[in-house]
Every structure is written in structure tokens, then in C-alpha cells.
Amino acid sequence: MRSGEVTFEVEPEDDITAEQLGAVLRSADGSASxxxxxxxxxxxxxxxxxxxxxxQITGLLADRSVPEAESPMVVLSSVEHVVNRLLExxxxxxxxxxxxxxxxxxxxxNVYYGFGLENWFFLSRESEFDSAILSYPSSDAIRGMAxxxxxxxxxxxxxxxxxxxxxxxxxxxxxxxxxxxxTSGLIKLLSWWARTDPLFFIxxxxxxxxxxxxxxxxxxxxxxxxxxxxxxxxxxxxxxPLRQHARxxxxxxxxxxxREFFAAxxxxxxxTQARLVGKAHLFVEAxxxxxNGILEYYGDPGRPLVRTIGSSPVTTTAxxxxxxx
Numbered sequence: 633m634r635s636g637e638v639t640f641e642v643e644p645e646d647d648i649t650a651e652q653l654g655a656v657l658r659s660a661d662g663s664a665s666x667x668x669x670x671x672x673x674x675x676x677x678x679x680x681x682x683x684x685x686x687x688q689i690t691g692l693l694a695d696r697s698v699p700e701a702e703s704p705m706v707v708l709s710s711v712e713h714v715v716n717r718l719l720e721x722x723x724x725x726x727x728x729x730x731x732x733x734x735x736x737x738x739x740x741x742n743v744y745y746g747f748g749l750e751n752w753f754f755l756s757r758e759s760e761f762d763s764a765i766l767s768y769p770s771s772d773a774i775r776g777m778a779x780x781x782x783x784x785x786x787x788x789x790x791x792x793x794x795x796x797x798x799x800x801x802x803x804x805x806x807x808x809x810x811x812x813x814x815t816s817g818l819i820k821l822l823s824w825w826a827r828t829d830p831l832f833f834i835x836x837x838x839x840x841x842x843x844x845x846x847x848x849x850x851x852x853x854x855x856x857x858x859x860x861x862x863x864x865x866x867x868x869x870x871x872x873p874l875r876q877h878a879r880x881x882x883x884x885x886x887x888x889x890x891r892e893f894f895a896a897x898x899x900x901x902x903x904t905q906a907r908l909v910g911k912a913h914l915f916v917e918a919x920x921x922x923x924n925g926i927l928e929y930y931g932d933p934g935r936p937l938v939r940t941i942g943s944s945p946v947t948t949t950a951x952x953x954x955x956x957x
Contacts, residue, residue, distance in 0.1 A: 645682075659673065701899035702902060706905070711905075711912055714913070723923060729923065732860045733856060736861075737864050737865070741864070743927055746937065747857065750925075750926055754811075754818070757819050761822040764827045764833075765778045771896065774834075774893060810940075812926070814924070818919060829908075832908050836890070837893070839919075
């Protein structure tokens with residue numbers, strides 16, 4: 633019997649056959665009690681104890697009792713398992729990413745600009761939720777890590793804002809603009825969780841930061857959106873600031889932040905896993921709406937790119953490099 637690097641070897645006693653011992657070990661899968669195993673194999677209960685107790689002590693068997701505490705990494709793994717499945721179902725197979733991945737050259741240029749714009753809104757308001765975990769009460773390690781992460785993320789919106797200069801959109805235009813309701817919804821939801829269930833919010837950070845992949849033969853990091861921009865011919869003056877932001881995130885390995893946080897946590901109270909997994913569905917649904925809202929609004933070329941508050945909408949005539957409006 634093996635579990636990781638632990639190996640447990642057993643031999644049958646004189647009055648137990650090898651067939652009986654094999655039946656006992658095959659039955660020790662968590663589906664039967666000791667009395668049920670005894671009745672099934674013909675091995676007396678006291679003999680079962682002598683066989684299985686050393687394995688339990690070694691950590692190869694559990695007694696099926698409800699644990700009083702839960703492993704932080706097991707909890708996060710369960711959340712990631714649910715989120716990864718929902719990401720495939722709702723986001724990567726959703727309208728926005730199917731359009732970006734399948735036919736990027738057919739997507740309206742404003743969808744690319746709008747994606748950058750809504751991400752700027754998200755980054756410029758990130759302090760609304762990141763700051764809420766700076767005083768995490770139950771762990772000095774988490775407070776230190778949260779402060780490091782906050783400083784690394786601080787003013788990332790200043791990088792992205794340069795993408796809009798070539799489109800004739802100033803920082804003042806962006807500051808007075810309003811995000812889509814789907815973007816605001818995601819921001820407010822994360823802000824609420826950061827204050828009411830900071831552990832769940834921490835579980836979302838790695839997902840929101842994204843795991844960038846390194847393009848083969850390239851020295852820099854790219855993600856699917858940036859590759860789609862290249863295919864669609866989006867101007868480099870717009871793409872390069874987004875690429876720079878992607879490189880900064882990749883350099884800090886922010887896609888692994890959640891795992892680093894959870895690895896520093898002590899055992900969690902029983903029920904934590906169920907609570908966090910239960911919120912994963914709403915999180916991914918809101919995240920999917922963030923993407924799909926971009927395609928729905930900016931996919932209409934007649935709509936203004938920047939929706940300002942209290943003034944006329946800002947429009948742009950900047951197009952892609954092949955001259956399309």
C-alpha cells in the first residue's frame with residue numbers, strides 16, 4: 633500500500649490466507665465498516681485491527697470521522713477544481729472568448745479597445761478590494777504577503793492608460809468615464825467578498841491575475857488576447873502597453889498568488905471548503921458576464937467607446953492598421 637513516499641507492507645498471519653488478506657486490503661477503500669469487512673472476508677474483527685491499525689497510524693487509512701480542521705491547500709484545490717470547470721463552460725466557451733479565439737480578425741476593433749478600457753476600470757478600482765485584506769486579522773504572514781501584493785499591483789493602471797493615448801483618449805477622459813454595468817458588478821462583488829469573506833476573495837486572486845503562457849521561441853509573455861490583437865491588426869501603440877502590463881504580472885508570478893497565500897495559512901475550520909466552493913459558481917458567472925458584456929456593448933460600432941459622466945461621449949476614429957474604421 634503506497635501513499636506518496638510512504639509504503640506499507642503486510643504479510644498474512646498463520647491463520648489468515650493470502651486471499652483473505654488481499655480481500656481485506658481491497659475492501660479498505662472507505663466504503664465499508666470493519667464489521668462489514670469482517671463479514672465479507674471471514675477475518676475476525678480483532679484480526680482486522682491488528683492488520684489495519686499500523687496502516688492507519690502511518691496515515692494510509694482514515695477512520696471516516698469528520699475532521700475538525702481542513703487543509704488550506706485541499707480547500708483551495710477543491711475551489712480551483714470547480715472554477716476550472718466553470719471557466720471552460722462559461723468563459724472560454726462563452727461568446728467573447730469564442731469570438732476572440734476562433735475568428736479574431738472578424739471582431740470589431742472597438743471590442744479590443746473596450747477590453748482594454750474595462751480592464752483599466754478594473755485596475756483603477758482594484759484598491760477597493762485589495763486594500764480590504766491588508767489587515768487580515770488571523771495571520772501575520774498573510775498580512776505581510778497582502779501588503780507585498782498590494783504594492784506590486786499599485787498603479788498598474790498607469791501602464792494600461794498609455795494604450796489609449798494613440799486613440800485620442802486622455803486620462804481625464806477615463807477618470808470621468810463610467811464602466812459597463814457588468815464590470816461594476818464584478819468590482820462590487822469582489823469588494824463585498826474581500827470584506828465579508830476575505831478567504832474566498834484570496835482564492836480568486838490567482839484566477840483574476842491569470843496564468844500567462846510563454847510563446848514558443850519568444851522571450852516575453854503573451855496571452856490569448858494579445859495574440860488575437862496581432863491577428864486582427866490592432867495598432868501597436870495600443871497593444872504594447874497591454875503587453876508591458878502582462879510582462880509585469882508574469883514577472884511577479886501573480887497567477888500563483890492564491891496558492892502562496894493558502895500555503896501560509898494554518899488549518900482551516902471544518903466547513904470552510906463547502907463555504908468557498910459554494911461561492912465559486914457566482915464568482916465565475918459574474919466573471920463571464922464581465923467578458924460577455926464587453927462583446928455585447930463594444931461589438932456595436934455605433935456605440936461610443938468611452939461613456940463619460942456629465943458630458944458628451946468620447947468617440948475615436950482610430951482603427952486598425954489595415955485602415956478599417
